[in-house]
Amino acid sequence: MEKFEVTILGCGSATPSHRHYTSSQVVNIREKLFMVDCGEGTQIQIRRSRIAFAKINHILISHLHGDHCFGLIGMLSSFGLLGRTAPLYIHAPADMWNILEKELAFYCSELEFEVVFQGFDPAVIQTIYEDRSVRIDTIPLKHRIPCAGFLFLEKPVADHLNREMADFYKVPQWDFGRIKDGGDFTMPDGTVIPHSRLTYPADPPRSYAYCCDTEYNPEMINQLKGVNLIYHDCTYSVNDVERARLHHHSTAVEAAKTALAAGASHLALGHFSARYDDESILLREAQEIFPDTVLSKEGLTIPVN
Amino acid sequence: MEKFEVTILGCGSATPSHRHYTSSQVVNIREKLFMVDCGEGTQIQIRRSRIAFAKINHILISHLHGDHCFGLIGMLSSFGLLGRTAPLYIHAPADMWNILEKELAFYCSELEFEVVFQGFDPAVIQTIYEDRSVRIDTIPLKHRIPCAGFLFLEKPVADHLNREMADFYKVPQWDFGRIKDGGDFTMPDGTVIPHSRLTYPADPPRSYAYCCDTEYNPEMINQLKGVNLIYHDCTYSVNDVERARLHHHSTAVEAAKTALAAGASHLALGHFSARYDDESILLREAQEIFPDTVLSKEGLTIPVN
Numbered sequence: 001m002e003k004f005e006v007t008i009l010g011c012g013s014a015t016p017s018h019r020h021y022t023s024s025q026v027v028n029i030r031e032k033l034f035m036v037d038c039g040e041g042t043q044i045q046i047r048r049s050r051i052a053f054a055k056i057n058h059i060l061i062s063h064l065h066g067d068h069c070f071g072l073i074g075m076l077s078s079f080g081l082l083g084r085t086a087p088l089y090i091h092a093p094a095d096m097w098n099i100l101e102k103e104l105a106f107y108c109s110e111l112e113f114e115v116v117f118q119g120f121d122p123a124v125i126q127t128i129y130e131d132r133s134v135r136i137d138t139i140p141l142k143h144r145i146p147c148a149g150f151l152f153l154e155k156p157v158a159d160h161l162n163r164e165m166a167d168f169y170k171v172p173q174w175d176f177g178r179i180k181d182g183g184d185f186t187m188p189d190g191t192v193i194p195h196s197r198l199t200y201p202a203d204p205p206r207s208y209a210y211c212c213d214t215e216y217n218p219e220m221i222n223q224l225k226g227v228n229l230i231y232h233d234c235t236y237s238v239n240d241v242e243r244a245r246l247h248h249h250s251t252a253v254e255a256a257k258t259a260l261a262a263g264a265s266h267l268a269l270g271h272f273s274a275r276y277d278d279e280s281i282l283l284r285e286a287q288e289i290f291p292d293t294v295l296s297k298e299g300l301t302i303p304v305n
Numbered sequence: 306m307e308k309f310e311v312t313i314l315g316c317g318s319a320t321p322s323h324r325h326y327t328s329s330q331v332v333n334i335r336e337k338l339f340m341v342d343c344g345e346g347t348q349i350q351i352r353r354s355r356i357a358f359a360k361i362n363h364i365l366i367s368h369l370h371g372d373h374c375f376g377l378i379g380m381l382s383s384f385g386l387l388g389r390t391a392p393l394y395i396h397a398p399a400d401m402w403n404i405l406e407k408e409l410a411f412y413c414s415e416l417e418f419e420v421v422f423q424g425f426d427p428a429v430i431q432t433i434y435e436d437r438s439v440r441i442d443t444i445p446l447k448h449r450i451p452c453a454g455f456l457f458l459e460k461p462v463a464d465h466l467n468r469e470m471a472d473f474y475k476v477p478q479w480d481f482g483r484i485k486d487g488g489d490f491t492m493p494d495g496t497v498i499p500h501s502r503l504t505y506p507a508d509p510p511r512s513y514a515y516c517c518d519t520e521y522n523p524e525m526i527n528q529l530k531g532v533n534l535i536y537h538d539c540t541y542s543v544n545d546v547e548r549a550r551l552h553h554h555s556t557a558v559e560a561a562k563t564a565l566a567a568g569a570s571h572l573a574l575g576h577f578s579a580r581y582d583d584e585s586i587l588l589r590e591a592q593e594i595f596p597d598t599v600l601s602k603e604g605l606t607i608p609v610n
Contacts, residue, residue, distance in 0.1 A: 040348065040376065041345060041346045043345065047321040066382040070378055070412075071345065074375045077371040081320050106369075107375075
């Protein structure tokens with residue numbers, strides 16, 4: 001199966017903590033790397049993770065709270081020091097350019113690569129990236145300021161050829177592509193060998209939803225139906241639900257309810273408040289509702305399947 | 306002896322490395338805390354150091370390269386999250402306000418404390434802070450852009466009273482202050498007891514010079530004469546001296562020569578290039594010229610004496 005995985009670089013909330021860095025992660029889909037959020041210290045975590053800076057061509061920013069974007073100017077500056085020449089694409093709420101443009105002019109006037117800023121409106125679903133194998137849509141979230149999640153959607157791939165069957169029916173090699181894409185094979189005597197006999201079904205397309213930071217948000221469930229993995233805001237325990245309301249974040253229970261309603265396969269909890277010395281309380285609360293839940297932590301790589 | 310010490314938060318150079326954070330340190334003089342430079346990740350290091358955020362009232366920025374100031378906006382934001390109300394003084398090259406003002410307006414419009422920006426001209430010696438017990442002067446350095454070091458000067462303190470002698474000569478308690486400040490004591494019979502008999506000499510005033518980033522800079526030696534501790538740019542080994550020239554940094558040998566010429570008591574090397582897996586080569590090079598040298602490292606606290 002092609003690679004599709006998420007590496008957590010930071011999964012703490014804004015207040016500095018001993019245990020966590022602020023939000024950042026890298027989504028690797030078939031060796032295309034997308035950085036999602038870029039809190040302070042992200043470049044330090046990238047260095048520790050041994051992910052190659054040069055493989056990152058897209059940085060997605062969910063919203064303009066510092067714990068999700070204060071590491072960006074440092075990343076851009078370090079890309080410059082490391083000799084980058086390839087364009088770097090930043091997908092972020094459109095407002096961000098108002099300050100980032102000034103920061104780049106002030107601190108990074110000598111970059112030898114192009115920073116391509118592509119602003120989006122966090123209030124509506126938008127496709128912000130698309131290629132042959134993947135599409136990325138924004139997910140409108142409910143937070144104190146405009147905020148979007150990101151839905152990574154693998155595109156369907158061709159079925160696998162059953163090589164033994166193909167040889168048995170003497171399918172010529174130049175016809176393999178058409179058959180993998182759904183075609184039947186007609187033998188010289190006119191007999192039609194159906195596609196299903198010549199192939200194994202392709203792996204179903206996978207998807208990953210990054211939903212941080214958000215209140216409990218039933219409106220997004222429809223967009224997330226059948227998602228393989230959700231990374232969800234889990235700033236607070238259910239015991240601190242008033243605090244969650246005040247700061248427009250979710251509890252562990254709400255993260256689990258979302259995963260359950262969406263019919264997700266797996267849930268990763270993140271964006272932990274510094275107030276919990278032991279986050280296993282959050283895990284237990286979520287697992288009572290949605291058993292297939294893990295706690296994020298720095299350095300953890302979670303496969304999407 | 307009153308506290309006077311330097312805690313290293315980051316002592317790497319700009320390129321991200323596994324071993325070091327970018328530049329920041331905290332100078333504690335008699336429980337007054339001054340942060341010197343504020344590279345990305347400084348607030349993380351402060352949290353690890355267990356230094357209280359609330360005790361920091363002054364942040365000094367040497368120059369406007371990102372590895373010395375990209376952590377500032379995060380520090381200010383976190384001060385806000387932590388409920389700070391006391392003014393925070395930033396002493397930095399005057400240009401910095403052009404971008405910091407915009408960043409504060411964009412990201413930190415809700416701070417409940419005042420950010421007092423006090424710009425200086427890095428090209429000349431300026432006193433940027435002074436109180437009853439300490440003075441801080443800038444040290445003009447030679448770098449790729451305007452850059453200043455900082456000289457922390459303890460002010461002379463009163464001599465210590467020799468309590469046994471004071472009792473023997475029946476010096477009244479209300480007269481202690483005058484005698485510690487240098488006065489003699491005249492007994493009722495007219496006999497004068499000299500100051501020196503009634504006191505122990507005060508500890509001599511101490512000083513600390515932060516000289517990062519700079520080329521070898523003999524012009525500053527005069528200002529540093531007799532300093533107790535120098536923290537000096539030691540980005541490169543003498544084997545990479547061309548690189549040092551190219552980037553306007555110093556070698557370990559040049560750091561040691563500076564300490565020797567200044568008649569310093571101790572030298573701390575810092576601002577290490579990521580190219581050295583083993584920094585003991587830098588230490589050896591410096592110690593051949595100036596034996597009382599240490600390598601900085603994150604978390605290390607160096608007393609000034």
